[in-house]
Amino acid sequence: MRFVKVIAESFGPFRNGELLLSPGFTLIYGPNESGKSTWHSAIYYALCSVPAKNLPKAEKELIDRYRPWGLATWEVSALISLADGRHIRLSRNPVKKTSMIIDEGTGKSYSSEIDEDGVPNGAQWLGLDRKAFRAVAWVRQAEILEVLENAAKLKEYLEKVIASPGEQASVTTAIERVKKYRKDKVGNKSHGNGQWLQAQTRLEKAREELEKAREAEKELRNLESQEEELQRKIQAAQMVLYARECHDLEERLREAEALASQFPAGEPVEPDQTLVQPIIVALAKWENRPLVPDLSGESSAQLRARIAALPPEPAGDLSVSSDVREAYESWRVRKSQYAAHAASEPAVDAAVAAGNATSAELRHAAATLEQPRPVPPASSVRFPLWFAASCAALVLAIIAFLTHLFIPALLLAAASLIGLLFTLSRWLPLRDQHVVFQAQLTAYEQQRAQVEQWLRERSLPADPSRLRNLAGALDAHEQWASQYQQLKDQLDSAGESLRQLLQGRGTVPNGNLEAVYLQYERKCEERRNQAERARQRSNLEERLRERERLEQHAAQARQKRREASEDLQRLARQLALSGEDDEALAPQLRAWLREKECAGEVYDTCMRDWYCLQVLLNDTTLDELRRQAQAAADRCQEMCTAIGALLEDALTPFQGQDIATLADNIGHLKGELSHLQGRIAECEKSLPSLDEAEQEVEKSESEVKRLEQLDKTLELTEEFLSSAAAEVFSAVAGHLNPFVSGRLPLVTRCRYHQVRIDPEDLTVTVTLTGSATAKAAHLSHGTAEQIYLLLRVAMAQYLTKPGEICPLILDDVTVHCDAERKRALLDLLHELSRERQIILFSQEDAVLNWAEQQLTADTDRDGIIYLQRVPLPD
Helix, strand or coil: CEEEEEEEEEECCEEEEEEECCCCEEEEECCCCCCHHHHHHHHHHHHHCCCCCCCCHHHHHHHHHCCCCCCCCCEEEEEEECCCCCEEEEEEECCCCEEEEEECCCCCECCCCCEECCEECHHHHHCCCHHHHHHHCEECCCCHHHHHHHHHHHHHHHHHHHCCCCCCCCHHHHHHHHHHHHHHHCCCCCCCCCHHHHHHHHHHHHHHHHHHHHHHHHHHHHHHHHHHHHHHHHHHHHHHHHHHHHHHHHHHHHHHHHHHCCCCCCCCCCCCCCCHHHHHHHHHHHHCCCCCCCCCCCCHHHHHHHHHHCCCCCCCCCCCCHHHHHHHHHHHHHHHHHHHHHHCCCCCCHHHHHHCCCHHHHHHHHHHHHCCCCCCCCCCCCHHHHHHHHHHHHHHHHHHHHCCCHHHHHHHHHHHHHHHHHHHHHHHHHHHHHHHHHHHHHHHHHHHHHHHHHHHHCCCCCCHHHHHHHHHHHHHHHHHHHHHHHHHHHHHHHHHHHHHHHHHCCCCCCCCHHHHHHHHHHHHHHHHHHHHHHCHHHHHHHHHHHHHHHHHHHHHHHHHHHHHHHHHHHHHHHCCCCCCCHHHHHHHHHHHHHHHHHHHHHHHHHHHHHHHHHHHHCCCCHHHHHHHHHHHHHHHHHHHHHHHHHHHHHHHHHCCCCHHHHHHHHHHHHHHHHHHHHHHHHHHHHCCCHHHHHHHHHHHHHHHHHHHHHHHHHHHHHHHHHHHHHHHHHHHHHHHHHHHHHHHHHHHCCCCCCEEEECCCCEEEEECCCCCEEEHHHCCHHHHHHHHHHHHHHHHHHHCCCCCCCCEEEECCCCCCCHHHHHHHHHHHHHHCCCCCEEEEECCHHHHHHHHHHCCCCCCCCEEEECCCCCCCC
16 A cells, blocks of 8 residues: 555645655655644544544544634545555545545445444555554654554454464454453452352352241241230230229229218309409509619700711821821931032032033043153264264275275275164164154144143133142032932932822822921821711710610609509509508508408318319219229129139239339230231241252352353463463564564664564563663663664564555654664665655654655655645634
8 A cells, every 4th residue: 555645625724735645755844833743644534534433532632633724624635556456535524524435447435345433444455443553654753652552452463463364363362252251151259240259149148048047937936935925914914904993993982982072062162353363463563663763964865966966987097197207207308318418519610610521521631731741762872973984984995996905995895884784773763763753742742732722712720730620529519419319309209209198198289298298287187186076976876875775764664653553543442442542552452362362272172172073083973983993893803713813923023003004014015916916927928938048059059169160161271372372472573573673783773683572562672782681662762762663664564464565654753863873764764665655754954865865866756745834824
């Protein structure tokens, strides 16, 4: 399989984007935000799509991340070429959850041929599902080591590859099936809910039921014996109750006959007590009449008037705020400092002030005037003598030559030449010094003339010492002016702060701040006085409430005293009593009450006896009571004659009890008997069968033995299959180890040679120098990624079904490689691209440089695609 073209009709930021992919090695290069990861995901989505439901977390992240920007539509397509010559177009629409898989040549649909979880998956043509394709062929940036997370799934695929082509199961699958069957049919013997535990539970339950049946039979017999004992107790209690009732009826009859003899005329007549209770109430009210409280002092009306005259609570500061006071004190200090500094202004010479000269200019003028005049260079006194001697020697040499004295002439000429050269060597430096002196002198005179002219223009003295004194005075004045401005700024700032604080407290800060502050102080004093007067309100209001309560209490007391007097006089008139005032009427009413009390006591005694008689008769006549007593005596005699001898041992607990206690005991015993009979009925109804319980125990014991035998058999089967699985894993390692070991030295520059791959979890162990070993995942991140990238390539080769070749889609797999290993890894991928399609996404300039050197020779198989930064949506 290889990808021919990928089209992003609407995917992430792309609209109708297209990638034409080479059949060999394709480098897709671009900077950040050029859409490399988006194209990388578009290739995967176009081939595999995602399930319609129960999305894994990785698939959900893919959908959420690459939804089109600002559009509701979403569509991506790919054109792939299979090994059998078919050209297939795959189109996906996640919004409508539709896919179209058709042959480009014939138009035939292949959706049902590669269905996985309800969605067509193109990786099925490679013999892989989505998870296996992601773990092997589709490598995202910085996720090379994630192959370890899918080790269990990939191991199953590796085992299927090792098995025969037509065989769909693996040894691990068989082991898992045996384990599952053992779990389903036997289960764990220590925990869980397996059949062995269920059978064991049923056995224990059957044994418990058998024990319960035996206990229930024993309890039923015990309950029946308790029922007989309760019946005997009830009969004994009833016998004692009848005897006690017979005795009590005889006593009632005797007392009733004695009381009936006292009332031959019937019920006694009650004396007239109509005015007794009103008189008692009236005397109590008169004796307990309240005192009228003292109402001296201010009345409630006067207190209300005083409260109404009080001012309200003032709004604002009652005393000068600490912030305002501090700001005022700060302003006064600044003001005094400013005034003192203004009074200490130093004097400045009028000429300096009029001339507008600075202290630096004055000091420069003084330094210029004090500068010494340049001294001319010292001339050599011997210079004219040497020149004259040299000229004389030259004349003598000429004369000697003319006189044919050639040797002296030659000597004199040489001496003359030496003298001239010496003179010239001394004269040239002197001439340069003189030129320099003239330049210095001219500059000195010009500078001095300029300074003197500048001083004359400003009417300043040409005395350096006076100029320095003037410069010092000017510096002092400038320093004073700077401090003057600083104090003025501080005074203005303090004044503004004070003004803002006063304005914040309701004072209008117009005019003199001193007067405004004093006005604020006066207002605080006025508010404080007003607040002190206003604070009297609560005290006066409390006094008003107390006064109102006292006046109300006095009115109520006067009313009660008046009512007590009126009641006393009214009752006295009804009894025809006379007296001068209430004090004389009260003793007469008390004497009348004592007379009524004596008559009432006699009547009460008669009524008590009458009531006793009525209680004894209990709404019957004396003759009826005699008949009841006789009937009770006859019934007790009959019961004693019938069963008394049989209950002699049961009578003892009830001897000496009264009728009420006996009745309660009988009711309680009958309740116990009823409850006990109900329990007996329930036991008889729910009594389990001993035979059925014993048969259930035998059946459960047989089932437990059968499951134990099955567990032993399955355990042996699992051990045999595990031994076979070890051989399969060795075969898997024999396929993967040579591929990775043969290419590892090329990638790591011969640092690592031998590797060992564990098919159980796909961990890779490499051999270091000597005999030391280390897990690849524990090496540097870059080295681990290089090793596991080789492992992915090896699995892509062996997991793909026969007849197809799996492409590799890689995203920035070289970012953790150094320059040397990066080139080695790229060379290896280029070599692998001769047999399978390699699509590499990268943003590294080093990878681009390598590709421009290596991929331009065969443009039919290899190619480079340059991506530009994706513009932001409008």
